[in-house]
Each structure stands twice: as C-alpha cells, then as structure tokens.
Amino acid sequence: MAENTVRLKIKRQDGPNAQSRWEEFEIPYKSGMNVISAMMDIAANPVTKDGKTTTPIAYDSNCLEEICGSCAMLINGKARMACSSLVKNLEQPITVEPLSKFPLVRDLAVDRNVLFENLKKVKAWVPVDGTYDLGSGPRVTPQKQEQAYPLSNCISCTICMEVCPQFNESTGFVGAATISQVALFNDHPTGAVLKEERLHALMGDGGIHECGFAQNCVESCPKGIPLTRSISRVAGQVMVQTVKDIFSR
Amino acid sequence: MTMANPKIIVVGGGLAGLSAVIKIAEAGGNVDLFSIVPVKRSHSVCAQGGINAAKNLKGEGDSTEQHFDDTVYGGDFIANQTPIKNMCDAAPGIIDLLDRMGVPFNRTPEGLLDFRRFGGTLYHRTAFAGATTGQQLLYALDEQVRRYESDGRVTKYEHWEFLSAVLDGNRVCRGICAMNLRTMEVRTFPCDALIIATGGIGAIFGKSTNSVVCTGSAQSALYQQGAYYANGEFIQVHPTSIPGEDKLRLMSESARGEGGRVWVPRTLHDKRDPRSIPEADRFYFLEEWFPKYGNLVPRDVATRAIHRIVYEEQLGIDGQPMVYLDLTHIDRHTLDRKLEGILEIYEKFVGDDPRIHPMKIFPGMHYTMGGLWVDFKQATSIPGIFAAGECEYQYHGSNRLGANSLLSCIFGGFTAGPEALKYAKNVAKTSVEVPSSVFEAERKRQMEINSRLTSSSGTENPFRIWRELGEIMTRNVTVTRYNKNLIATDAKLVELLERYRNINLSDKGAWANTSFIFTRQLYNMLQLARVITQGATRRDESRGAHYKPEFPERDDANFLKTTKAYFAPDADEPRFEWEMVDTSIIKPRPRRYDMAK
Ligand SMILES: Cc1cc2nc3c(=O)[nH]c(=O)nc-3n(C[C@H](O)[C@H](O)[C@H](O)COP(=O)(O)OP(=O)(O)OC[C@H]3O[C@@H](n4cnc5c(N)ncnc54)[C@H](O)[C@@H]3O)c2cc1C
Numbered sequence: 024m025a026e027n028t029v030r031l032k033i034k035r036q037d038g039p040n041a042q043s044r045w046e047e048f049e050i051p052y053k054s055g056m057n058v059i060s061a062m063m064d065i066a067a068n069p070v071t072k073d074g075k076t077t078t079p080i081a082y083d084s085n086c087l088e089e090i091c092g093s094c095a096m097l098i099n100g101k102a103r104m105a106c107s108s109l110v111k112n113l114e115q116p117i118t119v120e121p122l123s124k125f126p127l128v129r130d131l132a133v134d135r136n137v138l139f140e141n142l143k144k145v146k147a148w149v150p151v152d153g154t155y156d157l158g159s160g161p162r163v164t165p166q167k168q169e170q171a172y173p174l175s176n177c178i179s180c181t182i183c184m185e186v187c188p189q190f191n192e193s194t195g196f197v198g199a200a201t202i203s204q205v206a207l208f209n210d211h212p213t214g215a216v217l218k219e220e221r222l223h224a225l226m227g228d229g230g231i232h233e234c235g236f237a238q239n240c241v242e243s244c245p246k247g248i249p250l251t252r253s254i255s256r257v258a259g260q261v262m263v264q265t266v267k268d269i270f271s272r
Numbered sequence: 273m274t275m276a277n278p279k280i281i282v283v284g285g286g287l288a289g290l291s292a293v294i295k296i297a298e299a300g301g302n303v304d305l306f307s308i309v310p311v312k313r314s315h316s317v318c319a320q321g322g323i324n325a326a327k328n329l330k331g332e333g334d335s336t337e338q339h340f341d342d343t344v345y346g347g348d349f350i351a352n353q354t355p356i357k358n359m360c361d362a363a364p365g366i367i368d369l370l371d372r373m374g375v376p377f378n379r380t381p382e383g384l385l386d387f388r389r390f391g392g393t394l395y396h397r398t399a400f401a402g403a404t405t406g407q408q409l410l411y412a413l414d415e416q417v418r419r420y421e422s423d424g425r426v427t428k429y430e431h432w433e434f435l436s437a438v439l440d441g442n443r444v445c446r447g448i449c450a451m452n453l454r455t456m457e458v459r460t461f462p463c464d465a466l467i468i469a470t471g472g473i474g475a476i477f478g479k480s481t482n483s484v485v486c487t488g489s490a491q492s493a494l495y496q497q498g499a500y501y502a503n504g505e506f507i508q509v510h511p512t513s514i515p516g517e518d519k520l521r522l523m524s525e526s527a528r529g530e531g532g533r534v535w536v537p538r539t540l541h542d543k544r545d546p547r548s549i550p551e552a553d554r555f556y557f558l559e560e561w562f563p564k565y566g567n568l569v570p571r572d573v574a575t576r577a578i579h580r581i582v583y584e585e586q587l588g589i590d591g592q593p594m595v596y597l598d599l600t601h602i603d604r605h606t607l608d609r610k611l612e613g614i615l616e617i618y619e620k621f622v623g624d625d626p627r628i629h630p631m632k633i634f635p636g637m638h639y640t641m642g643g644l645w646v647d648f649k650q651a652t653s654i655p656g657i658f659a660a661g662e663c664e665y666q667y668h669g670s671n672r673l674g675a676n677s678l679l680s681c682i683f684g685g686f687t688a689g690p691e692a693l694k695y696a697k698n699v700a701k702t703s704v705e706v707p708s709s710v711f712e713a714e715r716k717r718q719m720e721i722n723s724r725l726t727s728s729s730g731t732e733n734p735f736r737i738w739r740e741l742g743e744i745m746t747r748n749v750t751v752t753r754y755n756k757n758l759i760a761t762d763a764k765l766v767e768l769l770e771r772y773r774n775i776n777l778s779d780k781g782a783w784a785n786t787s788f789i790f791t792r793q794l795y796n797m798l799q800l801a802r803v804i805t806q807g808a809t810r811r812d813e814s815r816g817a818h819y820k821p822e823f824p825e826r827d828d829a830n831f832l833k834t835t836k837a838y839f840a841p842d843a844d845e846p847r848f849e850w851e852m853v854d855t856s857i858i859k860p861r862p863r864r865y866d867m868a869k
Contacts, residue, residue: 038783053517055621060518066787067735069778078779079735079787083309085483087519088617090407091313106518107620128454129784136430139310143422148415149374154298154686160371162383172376172402175411179312211374 027052029061030072030116033080035130047072047116058098058105058119059084082131089245092178095185096121096131102185104245105131122185135181141201145224149214161212174207174253176246183240183250195229199240202231203253209260222257222264231258277302278696279703281448281463283434283490285311287406287678288661289469290413291685292692297420301693304461305417306429306450308485312414315471315483316681319406320524320614321390322398323370323678325363329384334395336360341858343676346392346570347641347669348816348826348863350503350834352854355648355666359683366682367399373412377401378610388529388610390674392570394868398675403524403613409678433789434490437466437497437657438714445656446706449714454784458718460711462703464696467688468494468652468659469681473640476797476804477750478742480637481513481522491644491663492796495803500645500653501837502665502851504800505807508672508817509750511574512597513636514622520636521621523597524614525674527631528567530606532599534558534578535630536587546596546630557581562866569865572671572817575635579751582634589632598630637750639677641668641817642804645836650688656699658692660684665834670816725791730774734791737768737775741794741801749805753820758809765802772798803837803846810848811835828860 029052036043049072050064059082066079084094087106094105097120099113110117125133163171177200184190184198205221208214225231231254240250280296282289285307293303305311326339340360344353371377371385377399378386387396401408420426431453438447438460447462470490474482495501512527512534513520528534535554542549558577559566569577578595582588589595599607599615604627607615618626643665650658650666660681667680744764748757772795779787813827814820833850840847 037781055515055517057518057621060516063518063735067733067739076778078781081784081786085309085313085485086315086318087484088318088521089620090317090404091309091315091483093309093313109621109623132784132786136310139312139418142415143418146419146422148419149372149412150419151369151372151416154294154369156365156368157372159368159385163376163379164383165379165381168376168379175376175401175408176404178317178407179310208374213372214374 029056029110031061032116032118033130034120035080036127038129039127046077052110056110058108058110058117059087059094061110080131081129090178092180095180095182097123102182102243104180107245122181124185124190125181135179138179138181138184138198138200141197142204144197145201145205145221146217147201147204147208149208149211150217151213171207171210173248174203177203177248178246180245182243182245186239186243188237188239189233189235194233196233197225197229199250199254202257203248203250206253206257209257218260219264222261225257225261226265231261234258278464278693278699279304279462280465280467280692280696281306281461282467282469283307283448284314284469284471284661284663285414285417286314286316286469286471286661287410287413287681288685289467290410290417291682292467292469292660292689293426294413294416294420295686295689296693297425299690299693301425303426304429304463305426306432306434306448308431308433308453310430311417311428312411314410315486316410316678317407318481318483318522319409319678320403320522321526321529322388322400322405322675323367323409324390324397324673324675325367325399325679326360326395326397327364327367327385327387330387330396332395334397336363338395339363339397342393343667343673344669344858345863346673347671349669349828349855349860350815350832350853351667351669352648353857354854357857359667359680362683362686363679366679366686370409370412373416375401375408375412388526389568390529391525391568391574392673398529400526403526403611403615406678409682434470434493435718436493436714437654438462438711439497439654440706440710443498443654445654446703446710449718451718451789453789456782456785456788458715458722460715462706462711464656464699464703465692466657467692468644468657468663469661469685470663472662473800474637475793476741476801477637477745478739479516479518479520479746481510481520482638487793487797488640488663488800489793489796492800494644494652494654494657495837496796496799496839496841498654498839499657501642501800501803502645503642503670503807503835504640504804504837505811505835506641506670506817507637507750507804508571508639508641509575509635510638511571511578511635512633513638514618514631515594515634515636516621521617522636522638523618523631523633525571527597527599527611527614530599530610531602532567532597533601534567534574534595534597536581536589536595540586540591547600555587564868565865570671570673572819573865575751576819578635593634594632595634596630597633599626600628600630635751637746639672641665641670641672642807649691650684651691651695656695658688660688670818721792725775725777725788726780728773728775728777730776732771732775734775734777734787734794737771738794738797741765741768741798745801745804749808751819753808753818754822755809755820758805762802762805762809765798765805769798806846807835807837807848826863832860
C-alpha cells in the first residue's frame, strides 16, 4: 500500500431489515483529512478497493465542528464523532460501523430519537411565564455560571448511552445525558420549580438506580461533561425526595 | 370572519424557526414544524461569538440608537431602516428573555450579564455564553418548543425535507409538499400560513463555514415558484476561517474581540518560528491601516485587507494564502474562560494549541445577506408565505455585523410568528376547503422530478458537479468581482445545469437515499447561484461585501436600490427589478473605518 492513501473498512446495510456487509476503500490521503471528508471523497467516486462500483455511504452529519452531535459512530471500535476523527491519528484500515444500541436506519445512520423523548419525560426546560417583557432574569454569580455551562454543552450525540453497559432494552435506562440535564435544570433558580417532577420521573423503571457506575460515559463524552458528578448529585436528590415522599404520604 | 384554529407550518428549526414556533404556540396556535435534521442539530448551534443588544451595562453610554446606526452604517445603507430600528429597540428585551429561559450567559462579578466587543462598533454590546452562544441560545428555544410539543401544540416532522409550496389557482399558499428522508415518501400538508426559516446557502460555494444542510434549496424552490429573491449578490466572507478538507471552520470574531491580533512577517519566507519574530519584524496590517478600529474593522474590510496582503503584497505566511491570528499574548486563564470552545476547535481540527502557537487563518464564505424578499411583516411576495432568519434579506444590507445575525433570526421569528397567525386567522378560505386536486397536482409535479432523476442513466456524478460549482463561485463571486469573470461564471452555471440533465445516480434505492436527496438540492443550488452571480454582474459599484475593482466607489445615485430577482420559467433564468430603499431615519453618508464615524 502506498503511504499516501487511506484504507477504510465500512459496514454497510441497506435498511433495518437488510443483511449487513463490509466494504473496503482505498483513497488518496489529503492533509487534515477526517472520517467525514474521507466519506465525501468516496461519494464523489464510489468505487471499492477491488474496483467494484458501489453507492455513496449514508450517514448523519451537519456542522462538522463537533457541536451538532450528528455524526457519532463506531470508529476503530470506539464510539466517537466522525468529523473530529482525524485520519492521521487513526490506525488503518479504519473500521467504521454504526452505533450498535439504536435502531439502524441505513449504513451508519441510526435513529436516536429516544434521547429527545427522554428529555420530554424529565421536563428538561425552564418553565418561563411567557415571552413578553418581564425584565431581566435572576442574577447568577460567575461561579454558578461556570458550573451550569459545561452541562449545557451536551450535544445529544448519545455516545454516553452507546458505551453504557446498563443502557439496553432490558433495563430501559434513560442514560447519562438525560440525568445530567436534570442536574442542570434542578440547579437553575427558575428551573428548580419542576425539580420534584423531574426526580419522580427518574425513580421508576429505567430510572437513575439502573446506573452501575461503570464510568464509561464520562470517559467517552466528546465534550468532557462531568457526567458521573451529575449522576451522583441527582442520585442524592432522588434519595432525599424518596424520603420526603414517604413522610408526606 | 376569523378562523378559530388555523394551522401554521414552520419549515426550519434553527433560531428563527423555533422563535416563530414559540410565539405561535404561546398565542394558542397549532404548529407543524418541519426540519431536515432534528431541530436541536440545526446550523445555529455553530454560532460562537455572541448576540448584540445595547444594554449599556458597561457605563459606555451605549444606546439602541447607536446599535441602529452601527447596523445601518455597517450594512452600507442598503437595508430598509424601519425594521432595523425595530430590531435594535427590541434587542435588550430579547436578551432578558433568553436569560430567563436559562441561557448560561457569561457574568460579571456582580452577577449581571457580561458583554464583549465585536466588529463594526466601539461598544461592548455582545452578550455571550462561553464560545458556544449559538448552541446555548438554540437549546433554550429548543427546550421551550419541546415543552409545547409535550402539550400537543407543536408536532415535529424531523427528517422531512420541504420540496415546494402548494399554491392554488390564485398563487396563494395552501400547504407544502415534503419528502420523508427515510421512507422517501412524498406528501402534501395543508396549512393556512407558512413560515420559511431554512437558514443559509453556504453549500453553493462548496466549502464554507456553514453546516452541510445549508444549501438554500428551499429558498431556491420558492424563488422558482414565483417568490422574489433580494440582494442575492451580497455574500459575506469571514476574514478568519481555518482551511479544511471538508469545510472551512470558523475562527470567531470574538478571538479578535478579546484582543487577538492579525499579522504577517514583514518579509516573505521569514523562516523563524512566529513566536521568535520580534515585534519590529511583524506587520500588524489591520492596526496600521485602520488605527481606530484596528483588528475589529467589519468583516468585508478585514477580508479585503487579508486578500491584499496575500495576493498583492505577496506576504502570506510562507507564500501561502494564510495569515496569523495571534492570541498568545493573552493569559491562559482569560482565554479558557472566554474562548475555550473556539480554541478547542482549532486544537481538535488542526492539532496545534492556539494558546501557544499563533493560528493560521484565511477568509472563507460565511453568510448570505441576501435572501427571500420580505416586507416589514416578514411576508414574502407569495401570499401566505412568511420568512425569517438567514433565508431572508431584511436586516444586514450589504454587510452583516458580527453577532447581529442571531438577533435578526430571533427578532424575525418573533415577528413572523404572530404575523403569520394573524394572516391565517383572517384568510378568506381555509386550507381545509381547498380542493384536494390542488394538493395532488403539486405532489405529482414533485414525484415526476423524482422519477426523472432515478430513471436518468447519464454519466455525470452529482458530487463532482457540486465541486465545480463551489470552485467557480468561490473564485469569481466572493471577495473581488470582475464583470468578465461573473459573465463567465454564469455561462459555466448554464453548462452545469445542462450536465445536470445527464446525471447518473449510482444509488437508485428507495430508502434513506442521501445522495438522491443531495442531487435534488443540487439543482436548486445551481438555479440560485445564477441569481447571485447575475445580481453581482448588474451592480456596477462597490458596497459592503460587494467589491468590484472596476467600480471601486459606492454609487448611491444609481445603486442605492434593493436587487429583486424573480424567475422566468419559460426562459429558465432570473429576471431583475430594483426597489427603493427606506432611508427615512438616517441619511446615507460615506462608510469609513480608518477613522471614527
Ligand atoms: C460558524 C458560524 C458562526 C457564527 N457565529 C455567529 C455569531 O457569533 N453571532 C451571530 O449573530 N451569528 C453568527 N453566525 C450566523 C448565524 O449562526 C446564522 O445566520 C443563524 O444561526 C441562522 O439561523 P437560522 O434560524 O436562519 O437557520 P439555521 O440555524 O441554519 O436553521 C435552518 C433550519 O432549516 C432546516 N431546513 C433547511 N432546509 C430545509 C428544507 N428544505 N426542509 C426542511 N427543513 C429545512 C434545517 O434543518 C434547520 O433546522 C455564525 C455562522 C456560522 C456559520
């Protein structure tokens, strides 16, 4: 193999019920290349390593700056964002597969709507009275802002769910991203008004007690969000709430 | 007669679309929200720097009048003034609202909102949340919309692409035709008013700072259905982007707002490590040429200065089209606190730490000032269709000031929402009463386009046509424009449209066929590229981002006019009209940044 080429092994699957297969590609290397730009080059000339004509690869992407959360996939076995996966840092052939814990749409595209549904369940919002002019918001110290900001950086990529051993059909676990949003909104001066409802949403099946503290989430988060800290904090709040519930029954 | 419960469709879930949805749902209306990507993944998340509002919290005597004047002046007087004034007046209230919604804006020690300086102003007027302001604003609005979705007021259609409007015999909008991006089903949806908030058009220039889905396809489809497209020739090229294989990543203006300095070595091929080059051997050309605004001149001015350094003075780093943007003199803690997000981008995608190494940057296509023509109520020229956000033309004239776009998106959405609801409540005949044949006709027209594409067995690869489109548009229709080249570009676009007819789709599958979808958008990109190119050809002057060396001056006598393009279906090309500009409040004066205005 010439050293100025890139080899990729990509898992293909035409649809949810189709058989999967592997295809190998060898394309010219360009400096600064990442996994998405490699797939863009394949789209412009969709031919496999063996010279067989194929179709462009289907995948989700949008911003290519690791901020929209679209392009999460398994690259060399690891869940990560394809746009920030620089080819020069990856061992070849680069294997690319879809995330494994979400319904497959096609090739590398999966359906991650479950996260948005979970965010509804825990009411991940600040319930403002209305959008009419009500003057400025609550005062916030810079320290408080510095606590909230990292949690608000979650890009909904679902990597924390993919790598979590507890996130599967039998537990129905909501996953770290959702719990961390509960931590964020429970801490907001106005958002706190829904704290109890959020904690109750995390109590039943698939709730926070499913967490097995494997720590995979915090290690894989592309945004470095302190997910385990959020989980511990919310777990504490759930415990207090459980006790309160007993006494107010 | 007013209708009790009209149906509104919003296409696009960036800041503009979500703002409109919130206003409608809050007023008790029902909304169907369509988006290619899940709305939380819209391009607005990319905005880094901040959002403008003259809250005057720094004791500088800033005012909404000043903000208004800066915006009109920055846009070189070609924008209608009344809507800009309304936007600037509303801005402080919008910031307060976002603050109440929980946006983690940066704070002063007293707990108040912090503000930074951006280009084209002398005031600290830009509120920001770390270096991810757009992401934070979009999430706040997304959360409010999710709340309304839980209440059943909003229905989301994500992974659906708007293809066209359904127009009745009187050319009034009665619904939309859309395609499911997974099942590829083509379907029509009735509505009593439609709001288009589909964002930018970066993909027409191949590589840009925009996101992948910013193709302008929806705007172009509407233009081909009879909507006016205004001021298409005004394209903003951001002075500081990071060249990349797949896209140009933005290095936000906030890097300069926080003290970043642009320079090149005074002599070409200076082989020294930039850090060891002494001050005397560095050419801080923006500071020397524009002493008053320095590194914070508006974008068009900075971009042309960098082009001049690279192409005329031959002083690009190592002879390459690149200059330094230097932050290394600022202490690490300040950088991390205020700019961490954008510095991470550089680190991640280039591999160098900008806290230690000066960054290498070059201008990149960034934003369209032009867009669908709208009136002061955000209504397009097709009855029943409104537009808001980057897809319309109203607020930025010939050059947008940094941090004014997020504001115009939210303000535009906040205006379009209630106006669309009002229109829908008073429309003479509701969409339910429109005969189904009207819908079926549009669906059939779109299905025919689809089957033409899948049955075409030519030789052209759509992605290669796209690359050629991007290359010629970037070369001839961005920073420096010559009529000879513009005419050649239009001829090339005609050739590309011809070749498009001979396309070969390697994937003819009927499930989640992304290259099919892209190929469909490509056609609309080519049509809109002609509007941009021909608009530029016609404007024989230099104004804001539009610069013609053959006509270096602004020419108010002949060109203080809005360009309005409309599609001539029989000729398959754009036609043009001019419209007078509302300069009722501030009299046009020369725009200069080498001195205070
Ligand atoms: C890198 C970068 C940084 C920026 N930083 C700043 C900044 O600091 N301050 C500032 O003021 N501005 C900034 N801007 C500009 C600003 O981000 C954009 O102008 C603004 O976000 C556009 O918002 P929007 O709501 O109009 O569109 P978008 O956020 O682009 O949303 C468009 C929506 O339309 C949908 N859509 C598009 N086409 C279709 C279709 N055919 N069918 C269905 N749905 C469709 C998309 O899915 C998406 O939901 C920046 C721009 C870039 C590129």
